[in-house]
Amino acid sequence: MTVTEISGGPYKRPFRFNIQCSSPERVDPASWAALARQVEDLGYATLTVSDHLDEQVAPIAALMAAADATTTLRIGAMVFSNDYRHPVVLAKEAATLDALSGGRFELGLGAGWMTSDYQRAGLPLDPPGVRIARLAESLAVIKGMFAPEPLYYDGRYYQVDGLNGTPKPTQRPHPPIVIGGGGRRLLTLAAREADIIGLNMNMAGGVIDASLGPNATAAATEEKIGWIREAAGARWDELSLQVRIHLAIVTEDRHQIAEQLAAGFGLTTEQALVTPHALVGSVDQICDDLVERRERFGLSTLGVALDALTDLAPVVARLAGT
Template sequence: MAAVTEISGGPYKRPFRFNIQCSSPEQVDARSWANLARQVEDLGYTTLTVSDHLDEQVAPIAALMAAADATTTLRIGAMVFSNDYRHPVVLAKEAATLDALSGGRFELGLGAGWMTSDYERAGLPLDPPGVRISRLAESLAVIKGMFADGPLTFHGAHYQVAGLSGTPKPVQRPHPPIVIGGGGRRLLSLAAREADIIGLNMNMAGGVIDASLGPNATTAATEEKIGWIREAAGARWDELTLQVRIHLAIVTDNRGEIVDQLAAGFGLTTEQAYATPHALCGSVDQIVDDLVERRERFGISTIGVALDSLTALAPVVARLAGT
């Protein structure tokens, strides 16, 4: 573990890591995907991630293995696998295989499922959030049991496993880093108890991303979420890594005008728009300063951005990654 320094807002300070969500590349063919993965690696991003939705995105498992095969140090992960789309026994086998074949570069992102359109278009039943989160909690127990030595027997309300040994075993022991993100207290509390990396996001209980999420993206909302995590984590608090999903990243010398537009679009004051941890806007120097300040305040050290920010944020990544 890297040297750490205690800070007030979040857990101990970690070096900066940058993840890039590459779910919807312009081209889907072997050469362009391999070139993209190598570009991500060469620019200093830590992890290439793929989302798990049923519309225009590439399928995560095949895409992640291809990205790992094209690179040498780049980590791979789903941001995040939807628990309702796969039985946890099946996902555990896929995850362990990805970890083994990538040489221990896999991170297991897992969520309860939230995008209404996925469920509606695929004809999947969308249970209430509490049911989905309870199912996710059981799934985590099953997956960790499949990663462990010996056969697993599990009897829950949603899953039953009878003496099944998980094979292969992951390279990273006891398991690959588990990533769980969310914006509500129940899901973040589960993440605090079970995950290694916790993603701070806006509350997606409504099943869509729109302007109604603005008030849940403020610094006050972020501080409240971190409080929930800290309370639920207990003695695990100092072991956790906090990450945040950036929904808007713009490198510009005209920061004020862009922030005003962001504030108007998301129902925030200008001050709230400047401070939200879910957006980056300004010159490279300003963005670097913002990220350092947010790490000091909140403990956020892992930054997740979208593919369209790959090259624009590369100077920021070059300045901060690993520091």
């Protein structure tokens, strides 16, 4: 189901589940195809791959292989780092992925954040404001490359002189654009330019550690949604909201796991139980939590890690599409 096929505003959208398959146990044709088919068979809407330079598969080739192995599963990057690719090149790759997958591609874009990627590859890491400004220009270039006419663009970071992007994507005017983040500047840009907005913790520090705890609370999430609503204006009802789930554990001992999560991230147990970035409890409890969070925050698309693929399958079976 594409963004344009879902009616109503963020609070009325049906549940969709994405599975992040960046680091499979094996990387070979048969194993990857089997994994993609398993994701599809279990009812997940989208198979996504992140864009880092560590121990993971490269997103473009992996996504095309996943699309070839399936028939209805959508594919997406969660998310392409703008600093690693020129937007003209990425637009061509994205349009080709969309065309060859039969219109099943979702284009996730980000400003880049993981310091180890930049350090190990010898890439310059500019301040967040510069990276976000560059991403804003990149979005204009990519959308221009998807348009029917040639693109003329003269920005601070990118210049394009009459280039007509080919092929054109199957989904028009373009594949759904996903922008995720946790800071106000990036979420404001997402509210103005994206179709799907992914809520995450603020990764300005470049690492995932206990310092992110306060930015993962329900209160922090409400603040972020306020920023999005303010910046979106009339676009608010067109947007779809998703959230990155960093921990998903099906267990009958909900309180003990929540205590462990709280200790690791500097939260209270109650904060750990209600953070939108974790799912802990029985299948019934998790389903109830997701319904409550959709009512409270408008979060309808859930992105989970590969290690939760089968454990969370009963939740997906019960809620997907409802």
